[in-house]
Amino acid sequence: MDADESLRIARNHLYPKQAWYCIGLFVFIIATFQRISFLHSKFAGRRQTSNASDPEHASVHRRHAFSWRRIPLGLVNSYRVISFRWTLEFGKSYTLNMAEVFVTMAYIIFLFVWTFINTTDLDGHTLDISYWCNRSGMLAASQFPLITALGTKNNIVSLITGISCDKLNYVHRMMCRVVFILLWVHAGSDVVRNAPFQPYFAEQWLIWGLVSMVAFTILCIVSLRPIRAQAYELFFYVHFATALTFLIGAYFHTQNFESTFWIYPCFIIWGLDRFIRFLRLVVFNHSYFGFRSGSTMDATAELLSDDFVRLRFHRPSHFHWTPGQTAYLILPSVSRLPFEAHPFTIASFNSTLFDVPKEQKPTSEKYAEISLAEGNLGSSAPFWKELVFFINVREGFTARLKDAALKGNKVKVFVDGPYGPSPNLSSYDTSVLVAGGSGVSYTLPVLLDIIERVRNGESGCHRVVFIWSIRSVDHIHWIDDVLIRALRLAPPSLSISILIHVTGAPSTIEILPQSYGPNDGAKPVRDDSRSEVVELQDGKAMEISNDSLFAIDSVKLANERPDLRAILRDEVKTATGRMSVSVCGSQSITRSVRGALRFPVSSPLNVANGGPSVTLHIESFGYA
Template identity: 90%
Template sequence: MAATDKSLRGARNHLYPIQAWYCIGLFIFIIAIFQWISFFHSKFAGRRQITNVSDPEHASVHRRRAFSWRRIPLGLVNAYRVISFRWTLEFGKSYALNMAEVFVTMAYIIFLFVWAFINTTDLEGRTLDITYWCNRSGMLAASQFPLITALGTKNNIVSLITGISYDKLNYVHRMMSRVVFILLWAHGGCEVVRNAPFQPYFAQQWLICGLIAMIAFTILCIVSLRPIRAQAYELFFYVHFAMVLIFLIGAYVHTQNFAFAFWIYPCFVIWGLDRLIRFLRLVVFNHSYFGFKSGSTMDATAEVLSDDFVRLRFHRPSHFHWTPGQTAYLIMPSVSRLPFEAHPFTIASFNSTLFDVPEEQKPTSEKHAENNLTEGNLGSSAPFWKELVFFINVREGFTARLKEAALKGDKVKVFVDGPYGPSPNLGSYDTSVLVAGGSGVSYALPVLLDIIERVRNGESRCRRVVFIWSIRSVDHIRWINDVLIRALRLAPPSLSISIHIHVTGVATPIETLPQSHGLNDDAKPARDDSRSEVVESQDGKDTEISNNSLFAIESVKLARGRPDLPAILRDEVTATTGRMSVGVCGSQSIVRSVRGALRFPVSSPLSVANGGPSVTLHIESFGYA
């Protein structure tokens, strides 16, 4: 009977991890199918005939709403988006999980533990026999590490198959690691109970390596907790690298003793392949550093914009191309503690020839003439399309040292790796709303420029764009003042653009704000003279804003205080038909506000069936670590 039990246990220990992989593979395949259906639907929807509108006033005219049974499926899809991605489980003020993440977490926990404890009744009828689930839990945990490793890399096959970016999959990477961590301790604990007294086994190499691996994994799970990652990212970065290496080596030696190391060594291959791809990118994009005569010298200019922000810009490598919303990893040996320590930042500049349009090709409608903007007012917006530009939020560690280098006026040597992450495909949307907080404008600004260019080229059906930027100091407007002016001059008449800039920092008397068309306080008109107003900035210095600048444009609105995002979004949803995209990059409070505004009843199946817009929400990670 004991021999039969042992044979049955061994067979299941080898079979169940393979079955688990089949189930996980099927789930990934289903997700990929839905993702690619959504992708191709957006592509084909964007190719529908675009009606040319010569009068800019027509851009805001919307089709009449009417109930349609044909829109019921679209309404159900919209309901799925609301429930899955806008309903959240919140943990304090700084962290939240959407229902899709909650579902995946619960499903994975149930799935893995059911596979670990199912069919654990021995042939004598004893239920939950420890000899059945002890080693099985360890083998099941080991079988998950190739996938966990893949989800933690920047170039992974799951992203390739599903189209979901690595940063969005990083939550799954951490979640799976923690679930497996519990399963491994269940394995280790039952080994202690089953083999008591345990001391004689300490002479065995496989046991020592297993214990070292578990200690390393425990330390790794502790430092990967969100509060530690957020407050001490560099500590997490170094410890993560060291503990993963120790764990994988110890796990390989431990599992080799039981002939299932084939679950561990692929982790080294996956990690090595990712590093090889990243190294090759570094060589290609930074080849002037590697002994090649051609290529650009990546000497970056770091400028202190305020106490909290640094702008980094440098010449774009000839082979480096990106799309709006993508990120790049920057390696600065003179600033980092380790020579090849990489940090991700969103690229704020625009890889396009939009601003190379000759003056005679620019729109000259009466409405644009009202802006009273001359070529001399355009300023220098060249860095936003001829260089790589980054707005970096200064905190501690790496960013604090970068600020010190900027204050000294030092040139910073930079290696660039990327680009990474998805780029929103907004060509098939009738209305796009972009919400940014502080340095989140790094995401929103290139997307806005891309929309303008695509509409100019007849590649987008977009008819309205709403750009909302929340800043602490009015002085931050200078970051993008020139490029926004130029972009608005080049915007075609068929595209309605509304820009809301909200200053949330030091209270400023409303009378001192620029008296322009854009002021949304009692609809005060713009003044006819070209005198300027003085506004107090966050650092106490006076900032001069001319009426003959950005705020002389009718579509630009300046207000004090936090934006009422629910009201703004509700108004846009009420006035819009077709497809609507909302993109947000900012703090957790901004993200929560946007999510809450786009739930039921504002964005409901009934609203869509009655001709309202189908709303898609894209959240760009802010301060991703």
């Protein structure tokens, strides 16, 4: 073994370890900032709750003069704007924020610098192919334990950083694609270095390497966004098969280079995640596994409209979640494979807010005392006693679920979860919740959580704006009873504004079911005992019953798309302290919100002059 070869082998084993040290340091820095942010929110929440209990502080919500002490907070807001609200947009459905762009560019530079650095041989030849040929393969192999971990639901990175697995999924895909290029650099350079290459086809390590690259190439192709969006089930099945084929091939390929220690941890990580998920299934669905005390997980699928299905079933007594979290549902009679799991946001509220016999102190004289016992929950009962999901009908699994709903049969369901973080809005003075269609699954429980925390003295929030954009006015009946009861329970200190925007054709708003009746162009006629006439924000009159949602002054209905930029701009102008904006909707909605909260609305000068410190939470249900 000559000196060049000894040096190459030493660096091939050293550089992947150094790369891991750098990645570990980066994860540690991110985790540190996450913990600091968490502790700051806790501290701010306690201080805000304490001030809210003091009448002298609670009654004062006004801006102060310019303060140098608020400059650091203004700089933090600038960082948020630049990192998460400035975006690169590709077409109408794909967006990368600057934080994602930075991480992507940094990772590409990081891996390729480590590949091509110190590649001058002892004779002075620069970029010697023998130096970086195998090193590129070793560096690529060293990344797969982390890539595998980022693709699992229960991973150590989420545990350390507090970043949910769905947010880390972008990093998982990005790393796969960068490593894919690096592996082709390794394969191509190997062909050039060992030309003619034909004699090597008898080698097992080469055969397994080719099998791995073919599988990985297919995986990267089907994982492209257009394919995932149009044929998600195809991606689901191909992803499982090709990822397993690639790892098996990579294991046997690296045996020749004594570097299987980078590959076999992938099987352990994946197996551990599956084992944890299996335990969750057994715990939450144990009646199916021979335990008599288990719940009967028979779900009711209800067709709310041509595009939406509501799935609801009894909540296991030991299954608990927080607003905004998701659960993976397995429906054997609907899915093509028995282990096929699909994530959906839990629309119901895990609370005892209504589990009292009677509300003793009504929040306003306008409302009489209302019974809150379980038997009087009416159509809102599922939101408190069951697991509820609003599912947007597309193709594949959701289309088959729609067919099951049309038949009216019960469907067996296994639930795995909950997953994802829950936005803790207790420390915010103002919260704006924006949803589009089934995105209300995310914002509705958050609204109910804010009301409960304020009632219990756990939050000093004094204003909530709830914006819901829907295609048809019929969709209002998904949650109208829940909103009525929630608004009646809201304490007087909490100002709530409900803005519902119907984006369908104007004629749709004239076809109001049940208690909603149009008064299109005719002279308004009012029967005070049963109904009243209200004017919509677009100037149209509508007759509604006194017990409907729109009889409440804080609820507004408009037959137009919401002008999110104007609404958010006005809220920022009047808000003080800390302000949270939470969004769950389509790419167009999230783009509008991001654009509304950029400069100059969230400028350092505005914060220094007493404006709010704005935090944006995005829970997009589009294909990532």
